[in-house]
Amino acid sequence: MTEPRPHGSARPGGRTARTRTAVLAAAREELRTQDYATLTVDLLAQRSGVHAATIRRRWRTVEGVITDLLGEYGTSAIPIPDTGDLRGDLHAMAGNIAGFHAAPGNRRLVEGIVAAAAKEPGAEQVLRETFGGRLRQVSVLLERAVARGQVPPDTDTVEVIAALSAPFYYRLLISRRPLDAELVRTSAESAYLAATRGVFRRRATDAPDGTPPDSTPSDVPPSDEAPPDGATPGDTTSG
DSSP: OOOOOOTTOOOSSHHHHHHHHHHHHHHHHHHHHSOGGGOOHHHHHHHHOOOHHHHHHHHSSHHHHHHHHHHHHTTTTSOOOOOSSHHHHHHHHHHHHHHHHHSHHHHHHHHHHHHHHTTOHHHHHHHHHHHHHHHHHHTHHHHHHHHHTSSOTTBOHHHHHHHHHHHHHHIIIIIOOOOOHHHHHHHHHHHHHHHHTTTTBOOOSSOTTSOOOOOOOOSOOOOOOOOOGGGSTTOOSOO
């Protein structure tokens, strides 16, 4: 007996693929103009031209549609910079994150998948895999910095990017405040200074004698250079 496919998944080509494309496009368009909480299967049917019964049969719920949309769209629209310097890369990446979520549709997609994850295990898995995969992609910024000698070789590169990104999602989902230039600056600088001082070095969790792990900071000194020009307050489009 074959395993059932995830919500909305289907073999490529033909009417099935056209139906999926139409419904996901409708979901994207709806999220540009209204909050996730107002989405209904009937609205998606009206905008997509796909019968509501077909949507319910394939995705079951709005959460199923949003899950499928994130699985297709992910967060790959946020560019990964390469300025040749870690500080510049982190400031640019922070600016790109803020710029991406400045678009209402992108912000509402994130809100929608987080809400869906609370209701459907499949949505929770897609959320975890999508953002986990994205963290690993962006951690190339730290891998380059390791190669340049800017951070210790045992730096947990994924955790640095998680620390860079976390303030944006707290602001977006919890405090509901704007993603402004000051947030871009402080998030990037905090991640940079912590990484260059060895805060994110991987450490043994259990020392043989029961003593806490070594907390000696890295020998890699932080750069005394000022933040890149693009990181000045008032500019959220670049680092």
